[in-house]
Amino acid sequence: MFQALADAVGAEHVIAGDDPSVADLCADEALGVPAGKPAYVVWPADREEVVAVVNAARAAGISVTARGAGTGLSGAATPDDGAVLLSFARMDRILEIDPVDAVAVVQPGVALDVLDAAAGEHGLTYPVHPGEQSASLGGTVATNAGGMRAVRYGVTRAHVLGLEAVLADGTVVRTGGRLAKISSGYDLTQLLIGSEGTLALVTEVIVRLHPHLPARRTVLAPFTGGADAVTAAVGRIVGAGLAPSVCEYLDGPTMRAVCAAADLTLGLPEDLVDADHLLVELAGRRVERVDEDAEELADTLSALGAAEVFDLPAGSARRLVEAREKAFWAVKAAGADEIVDLVVPRSAMAAFLGRARAVGDAHGSRVLGCGHAGDGNVHLAVFQPDPEQLAATLHGVFAAGIALGGAVSGEHGVGRAKAHHLAELGDPGALDVLRRVRAALDPEGTLNPGCSVR
Amino acid sequence: MFQALADAVGAEHVIAGDDPSVADLCADEALGVPAGKPAYVVWPADREEVVAVVNAARAAGISVTARGAGTGLSGAATPDDGAVLLSFARMDRILEIDPVDAVAVVQPGVALDVLDAAAGEHGLTYPVHPGEQSASLGGTVATNAGGMRAVRYGVTRAHVLGLEAVLADGTVVRTGGRLAKISSGYDLTQLLIGSEGTLALVTEVIVRLHPHLPARRTVLAPFTGGADAVTAAVGRIVGAGLAPSVCEYLDGPTMRAVCAAADLTLGLPEDLVDADHLLVELAGRRVERVDEDAEELADTLSALGAAEVFDLPAGSARRLVEAREKAFWAVKAAGADEIVDLVVPRSAMAAFLGRARAVGDAHGSRVLGCGHAGDGNVHLAVFQPDPEQLAATLHGVFAAGIALGGAVSGEHGVGRAKAHHLAELGDPGALDVLRRVRAALDPEGTLNPGCSVR
Incomplete structure (x- = not known):
């Protein structure tokens, strides 16, 4: 061999x-x-x-x-x-950035931050920020990565216009193109996105770029009346058309962990640090409009029960957003034994957090929560060193999310970690279809057999 | 039976x-x-x-x-x-409109205008406007319908969050949910969208709704220097982040046909009616911002060679946009023998129009063009009563579009009309995959066998 x-x-x-x-x-x-x-x-x-x-x-x-x-x-x-x-580390070239069509053609090993910087030279941005900008384009296509900016721009799926990929039988396929839209047969681009290397190996990606938005304002709103109020505020902010570029929830302990890991002092009154926090960034083409929207946002948050609304200075805002992006590392450093990436309907976030904490309490597990509140995508950190209790906690948490109309992963993918949760909790008919699709494309089980739909 | x-x-x-x-x-x-x-x-x-x-x-x-x-x-x-x-005419109920999560749950027989009106009661809109608002939700999911507002909101694919569908073997599957994002196995929702009744019959649709934008301004810019200038202007408008809600191209004859069919007099100088027209609508939350953007838009259009920039009064604007939406009926009434729905890279629209007209000339066919310029989605009307010459014209037009990196359909779908064009011109490896997927889901060929991928 x-x-x-x-x-x-x-x-x-x-x-x-x-x-x-x-x-x-x-x-x-x-x-x-x-x-x-x-x-x-x-x-x-x-x-x-x-x-x-x-x-x-x-x-x-x-x-x-x-x-x-x-x-x-x-x-x-x-x-x-x-x-x-x-x-794919050697296949790391940006093949083209076309500012007229606002597309980039890249190899799968290109890192997100490299692409975003190259796009920036043309006044453009690639807005998929899954929290780790050293992630590769190919990897983010494989997982359909999301991140904090998905609330405004959508997940990876919304940005990929075309692919070149190698099938299990060695055939090279080309899908889509530099095309803003297409309706020419089943959408193979979309089928391959999120398939985690189990249907094909992506060797080239065409992505849509967006105009860079230079104006930015960020507010932090602690709520002391419970996460329900945060959920309600998020619905109003999105519903008003404010189109936040970041709309994040952090519970008190996660806020402490995130700030500690980033060595960041926000100067919040001590009694507010443990509140439920909503972090909202607005971005736009013109400073005066973003300022006006920030006032509307602050009024909305105050009216809906925020204990305070802090208008963060640009430097602190940037550092807090970056620190939130690195929350995984913060909770990992704090000793988390597992993280969960469930997605529920946006309005069900608070209910899910409550049920997840109750599940944790029942098994002696500590459960912290943060998440992409605008998308209902909740990230839990579970602290439970005992494997059996951890497994029981996770099972209960996943079941609680599914019962609220959720799905096992919002943006991290199924991988090996959640394959059995998906098999147990997914729609049986749909899973059977996905298995048939997999068998049709890879009958010998060559591509990543231990991963995803099994 | x-x-x-x-x-x-x-x-x-x-x-x-x-x-x-x-x-x-x-x-x-x-x-x-x-x-x-x-x-x-x-x-x-x-x-x-x-x-x-x-x-x-x-x-x-x-x-x-x-x-x-x-x-x-x-x-x-x-x-x-x-x-x-x-x-699906009897399955025409709106099951729920949820203003908090901004989603609607509908049966497939619901008409687009019925859903949009119901959403409007909550200050929301369903922005898929494929030109015929009596189209059904199920039909627009089947074709991945687009339309004029796709340049801002995206096509049907961007709005469908979940489906219930019946497979060829009678199994009921449920995909997605009221979820803003999901990464939990291959995306069956996306696979079924655009599959034109060949993979499953959709019995329920969950769609995303958007805040209604009350402020609107519309400009019409005739270009006398050729369609190249229109294409360049479109790139600049989209690239500047003006986010038009309509960005349409009409050649002179199509403008005449559209206005005649709608009994609409715009009062353009006669020498400008035959120009290449760009119709751009801006929409937003606040009148003063849209007005400001409209000025920027007009300046951009003038600088890029528009012969004039007409600021259309609201009534005329609405009537012209509606008339453009009905362009199919206008060219049909004018005797068109076929229409084409090719999509090319946005920057290639003018080149494609030129080549398509040259193909028409070579076969004695008259070729008129309009299209969703912001998306590179060109609609041609072909006038050629002789079947052989018509077939030769169409073949040449499709080949020209594919050669420019295009695809056979941007939004109308493949159906029966384009199945042989797709089979001939699509990527062979990708088509083979789609055939395998179809056979895996419908091995007996029960669902719409004459349609789409064959």
């Missing part, structure tokens, strides 16, 4: 999976998914080499797991034991 | 396909697709009756074509000969 892979990508780009130098590549950032033991790690340089790797692996009856930057939180890039781990 | 269908939906809701009373239901509005000869037409009342019809048809080896309002332009709702034509 080594020789077949060396023929595919060059011997200098194949390393045995048990080589200590590749140990860091054998897992992503998912807390509950142990590192895999791949047989080999390979670094193809282009589409043809990806095809050759897939063909070699399939011929040998070995599976392939794709890896971008390894920043995923569900274990989708964690290889199955014995698999070929295919890193 | 009659009895089986009568058992499914009640005898009073089954009519033989050759009954004169159902003749109008045997085709949609596609110009080049002849009416089908269904064996029966049925009107189920609910999901269970849809399941029963599908099961009865499959058991008898008869196919099923779904029909919404019959306003489609690709023949997707035209039944195959001998099929059961399943009308």
Whole structure:
């Protein structure tokens, strides 16, 4: 097998999976998914080499797991034991930025911050900010990544216009194009987005870029009357058409952890730090309009029960938004044993938080919450060192979310961490369809078999 | 078979396909697709009756074509000969409008204008305006309908959050939910959108609603220097972040036809009527901002070569936008033999128009053009009574669009009209995948076999 892979990508780009130098590549950032033991790690340089790797692996009856930057939180890039781990690290070129059509064509290994900076040179932005800007484009397509700005711009799915991808049988497919819209057969672009390397390996991505919005205002509103008031405020803000670019919920302990991890002092009165916080950023083309909207926002928040409305100075605002983006690292540093990425209807966020905390209490688990409130996407940090109690807590939390009309993942994906939750809690008919689709595209189970829909 | 269908939906809701009373239901509005000869037409009342019809048809080896309002332009709702034509006309209830989550839950037979009016009572709007507001929600999901407002809001795909649907084997599946985002397995919602009744029959739709924007300004800019200048202006308008709610191109003859059909006199100087026209509407929450943006827009258009920039009074603006929405009827009344719905990169619109007209000239066909310029979605009217010359013109036009990076349909769908163009011009690898997906979901070919991916 080594020789077949060396023929595919060059011997200098194949390393045995048990080589200590590749140990860091054998897992992503998912807390509950142990590192895999791949047989080999390979670094193809282009589409043809990806095809050759897939063909070699399939011929040998070995599976392939794709890896971008390894920043995923569900274990989708964690290889199955014995698999070929295919890193896209060498396929990291921005092929084109077209400011007229406002699109970029990139290889899957390009990092989000690299693309965003390159777009910025044309007055444009790629607004998918999933919290880790070193994430790769390919990885974010695989997970349909979201993040704080999805409340305004939508998730990855809303930005990908076309793909080039390699199927399990080595066929190269091209979907979509530099096209703002398309209705020409089933949308294969959309089918591949979020499929976590199980239907095809993406080798090129065409994304939509957006005009950069230079004006910005950020307010922080602590609520002392419970998360219900936060949920109601979010509905009003979105419903008024204020189109926030960030609309985040943080409970008191998460706010403490986030600020501590970022060494950030906001100067809140101590009795308000433990409140339920709503962090809202407005962005626009013109300063005076954003200022006017910020006043409307502050009035709305006050009328709906905010204990205070703090107009954050630009520097503090930027640091707090960045710190919130890094909340995963903050709660990880604080010892969280698992994180949850459930999504519920926007209006059900407070109810879900309440039920999740009750589940935690029943199992002696500590449950902290924050989330993309404008999207109903709740991130919980669960502290419970006992594996059985942790599993019971998670099961109860997932069941509570589904009972409220939710889904197991809003933006992190299913990966290996949530495959059994999805299988247990998803719609049986829909899951059966997805399994049939998977079998139709990858009948031999070559692509990331331990991941996603099983 | 009659009895089986009568058992499914009640005898009073089954009519033989050759009954004169159902003749109008045997085709949609596609110009080049002849009416089908269904064996029966049925009107189920609910999901269970849809399941029963599908099961009865499959058991008898008869196919099923779904029909919404019959306003489609690709023949997707035209039944195959001998099929059961399943009308969703009785499943026309709005089940819920939830202003807090800004979602609506509707049956597939609900008309767009009915939903939009109901949303309006809550200060909300459903912004999919494909040009025919009597279109049904189910039909617009089936075709992934777009329309003039897609340049701001996106096409149907961007608004559908969840579906209930009946598969070919009678299974009921539920996808998505009242969820702003989701990443929980392959996105079955997105796979079913645009599948034109070939993968499943949609029995319930959850859509996202948007805040109504009360302020509006509309300008009309004739360009006498060719369509290139229009294309350049569109790029600048979108790139500046003006976020137009309408951004339409009309060539001179189409403008004449549209105004004549609507009995609309704009008072343009005669020498400007035959220019290339750009019609741009801005919408927003506040009048003064929209006015300010309209000035910026007018300055941009003048600087980029518009011969004049007319600020349309509200009444004329509304009538012209409505008349443009009805352009299909105008060119049909003028004797058009076929219409084309190609999409190309936004910057390639003028090049495509030029090539399409050259193809027309080569075959003695008259080719008029208009389109959703902000999306690169070009609608051509082709006048050519000779079938062979018409087919040659269409073939050349489709090939020209594909060569520019386009796709055979931007928003009308493939249906029966474009199935052979897609099969000939689509990416072979991608088409093979879509055929495998279709076979996996409908192995017996029960659902609309003559339509879409074949």
